[in-house]
Amino acid sequence: MNPDLRQASIEYLIRYGGDRFENLFSSAKGSVVIDDTGREILDFTSGQMCATIGHNHPAILAAMNEAGSQALHMFSGMIPEVVAELGLTLAQDWLPEPLKKSLFINTGSESNEAALRMAKLYTGGYEVLAVGGSWHGVTSGAASASFASDRRGYGPPVPGVYVIPEPYAYRPLIPGANEQESAMACLEFGLKMYDMQSRGSPAAIIVEPIISAGGVLVPPKCFMEGLRRAADERGMLLIFDEAQTAFGRLGETFGAVYHGVVPDIMTTSKTMxxxxxxxxTITTDGIEHEVHEKGFTFYTSHVSDPLMAHVGLAVLNTIRNENLIDKAREKGAYLRSGLEELQQRHEVIGDVRGVGLLLGVELVRDRKSRSPHHELGELTTSRCFELGLSMNIRRRPERGAVWRIAPPLTVSNDEIDRALSILDQALKECVDALAKPIP
Ligand SMILES: Cc1ncc(COP(=O)(O)O)c(C=O)c1O
Structure with a gap:
């Protein structure tokens, strides 16, 4: 451990929000990250939900090498061969029809920005309907359509964004209603409010197939079908933000496939x-043709860069070659049953939810009140880290206290067992510590 570097990280780096650790980190491999003391920590967030095939997979390193021997970057108007190959692979081997054409850029925020620009140009409208608890990124358009957190203090959002309350089976909008009824009430209520406020300029509905930052909320299929209908009825394009759900994490190729609903535009990022x-940003032939005719631009310095296309192809091939979609289903069921077993022994686990290897565990003060236990969430997350497990906690007061657990799809049963035993120990210790009277 180099104390000068720890000090430098405090003195010279801008703090950008979210969790920050005292330790610095030196390397990562598979499901593990290693900190500056040489300690191995299980990474049950796959980095920032990106390292689905495990950190530093040899296929990614080989792809980077290959790009190095060919080209890393080019003039944005020159389409590298490997970019054409990635477009072809996606269209022929992965995408649900009629999705077919791709624009390759760099971040999730950008992919949603491009999707919203496309929808506005295509429809001639500007109004965007988003879902409560959503997170689509930090650039203007994407941030304006994000409702999980971080809206305050940055001035006016892009005009014309409206919100539908999020379906939340554990905390239904209508107390006592079942999951479907409550979700449909959210939809009906949100659409009614939107229709009332609309200036007659609809453009898009944007939604995550699983509302992850909002607390790993899984909308029922009828809600997603309802969004499809609502978009069609209003002449809006339906955008699925599949940053976390594309390419296997759910035990299906895409969230769209899981729900059986195909959007007009799909965005993928992290897991790619x-x-x-x-x-x-991926769309149909028809939409691409029309926006091109209308002069669509999304010309960035790194659009169609060959380095990233080599890596993207390697990731997609590895997911297929190592059967990682099936593994996500199997390991997800294994991890989930372990979490449910913990729930039987720990009253503070109110809810275990999610799909495949994108799981959420909500901590409550007691199961009757379902009151979120933020203190415990914070304490257990820190204790887990000390014991060698990193996972993410949503701890905004308005969002409940929810652990987000999403290890790489390559995770082993042994690693899952270790994580479960750390969670068990941390919960026991922290519940006891909070129960002790203050001397
Ligand atoms: C669903 C979703 N969309 C978009 C984004 C933004 O992606 P990026 O951070 O790569 O800009 C995120 C990031 O957390 C996300 O979870």
């Missing part, structure tokens, strides 16, 4: 690069 920044 396995830890490197490649994202895609």
């Amino acid at each position: 690069g396995g830890g490197l920044p490649i994202a895609a």
Whole structure:
């Protein structure tokens, strides 16, 4: 450990929000990250939900090498061969029809920015309907359509964004209603409010197939079908933000496939690069043709960069070659049953939810009141880290206290067992510590 570097990180780096650790980190491999003391920590967030095939997978390193021997970057108007190959692979081997054409950029925020620009140009409208608890990124358009957090203090959002309350089965909008009824009430209520306020200029509905930052909320299929209908009825394009759900994490190729609903535009990012920044905005032939005719531009310095396309192809091939979609289903069921077993022994686990290897565990003061236990969430997350497990906690007062657990799809049963035993120990210790009277 180099104390000068720890000090430098405090003195010279801008703090950008979210969790920050005292330790610095030196390397990562598979499901593990290693800190500056040489300690191995299980990474049950796959980095920033990106390293689905495990950190530093040899296929990614080989792809980077290959790019190094060919080209890393080019003039944005020159389409590298490997970018054409990635477009072809996506269209022929992965995408649900009629999705077909891709724009390759770098981050999730950018992919949603491009999707919103496309929808506005296509429809001639500007109004965007988003879902409560959503997170689509930090650039203007994407941030304006994000409702999980971080809206305050940055001035007016892009005009014309409206919100539908999020379906939240554990905390239904209508107390006592079942999951479907409550979700449909959210939809009906949100659409009614939107229709009332609309200036007659609809453009898009944007939604995550699983509302992740909002607390790993899984909308029922009827809600997603309802969004499809609502978009069609109003002449809006339906955008699925699949930053976290594309390419296997759910035990299906995409959230769209899981729900059985195909959007007009799909955005993919995090899980496409396995830890490197490649994202895609994907649409149909018809929409691409029309926006092109209308002069669509999204010309960035790194659009169609060959380095990232090599990496993207390597990630997609690895997911297929190592059967990682099936593994996500199997390991997800294994991890989930372990979490449910913990729930039987720990009253503070109110809810275990999610799909495949994108799981959420909500901590409550007691199961009757379902009152979120933020203190415990914070304490257990820190204790887990000390014991060698990193996972993410949503601890905004308005969002409940929810652990987000999303290890790489390559995680082993042994690693899952270790994580579960750390969670068990941390919960026991922290519940006891909070129960002790203050001397
Ligand atoms: C669903 C979703 N969309 C978009 C983004 C933004 O992606 P990026 O941070 O790569 O800009 C995120 C990031 O957390 C996300 O979870």
